[in-house]
Amino acid sequence: MRVKVKSDYFRPCVARMTGYTPGAQPPGPVYAKLNANESPYPPSPKVLEALRATAGDALRLYPDAMATELRARIAAYHGLAVQQVLVGNGSDDLLTMILRSFVGPGDLVVAPHPTYPLYEVLVEIQDAVMRWVDFPPDFSLPSDIVQPGAKVTFVCNPNSPSGTWTDPAAIADLAARVQGILVVDEAYVDFAEGNCLDLLGRFPNVIVLRSFSKSFSLCGVRLGYGLASEEIIRGLVKVKDSYNVNRFAQVAGIAALDDVAYMRVNVARIRSERERLAAALRGMGLFVFPSQANFVSVVCQEPTPRQFAAELARDGILVRTFGDPRLRDWLRISVGTPEQNSRVLAGIERTLGTLPQEEGDNDASP
Ligand SMILES: Cc1ncc(COP(=O)(O)O)c(C=O)c1O
Secondary structure, eight states: OOOOOOGGGSOHHHHHOOOOOOOOOOSSOOSEEOSSOOOSSOOOHHHHHHHHHHSSGGGGSOOOTTOHHHHHHHHHHHTOOGGGEEEESSHHHHHHHHHHHHOOTTOEEEEEESSOTHHHHHHHHTTOEEEEEEOOTTOOOOTTOOOTTEEEEEEESSOTTTOOOOOHHHHHHHHHHOSSEEEEEOTTGGGSSOOOGGGTTTOTTEEEEEESSTTTTOGGGOOEEEEOOHHHHHHHHHHSOTTOSOHHHHHHHHHHHTTHHHHHHHHHHHHHHHHHHHHHHHHTTOEEOOOSSSEEEEEOSSSOHHHHHHHHHHTTEEOBOOSSGGGTTEEEEEOOOHHHHHHHHHHHHHHHHTSOGGGOOOOOOO
């Protein structure tokens, strides 16, 4: 029997929300899951060994609430103080802590559009105001991204879903001009040509976010971290869930940092396949953003992204289309193994082949 729940139990801002739609996680096996920017390669064998060793009696006990050893390892990896590091249940958890800490009802939060849609969901939970500022066609930082009174400004670099790269010098300039906190979301930065770590010593309002999900192949353990001044980290700690990083995630992170060389090999393979994929798609007449991430995004009207996705799905390949009407023409493909990417290209070519001849030359731009 179902009881009826009155919608006014919810805070009005929650009742109004639709929530975040993650990339589909199908229950059954697929040939290639290229819809959520996961790695096609397994985690380091050292990580798997550490996880197996953790599956024992110690699971009776809560994990270290401050993940001291892991934070020390992350700090050493980046040459920072341990007090400048906070870990979370994915970097999504850090985003939640940031919104809880700095943003209240009616406050303004700014981000370029399009970018990671979770930012807006977290702003809605706070009953705050999300102001999107459109990227210009070249995807450089929008000139009006500095908005008076913004409590938090987000820049995702490389950006998702475009994969485009903003020069760290432009982000440093932004850090000097925004009034509130500047969050530099570097979930994909290991696939890029630089990073914004050096902003941390220069600007007290900068928080850099990193993730073990993508380059370290650890989406499934949920582990990310934030880097900032000691003062900011101290404040974020106050609002974090008490045991926000479980024992498995803590040992996985430590073991992953014991084997950074393994991650770098995978990153190099993905970068080289990214370039092959992008060049081949461009060779078919498609518009492809220059990507510094582990995915490529295509913009096309005909065939539609959904037609491409349906053809690829017939071959067991999942790619990402978007519900946001402004991203109707976008198709995002995570970089897979060379074999997977070749099958993606074959599926794209087949879909293009279904077009009448004169419409086959599709050079749509965003
Ligand atoms: C831009 C961006 N930031 C953060 C995240 C969250 O990563 P995590 O798995 O560390 O929570 C994602 C996940 O896809 C992302 O695309």
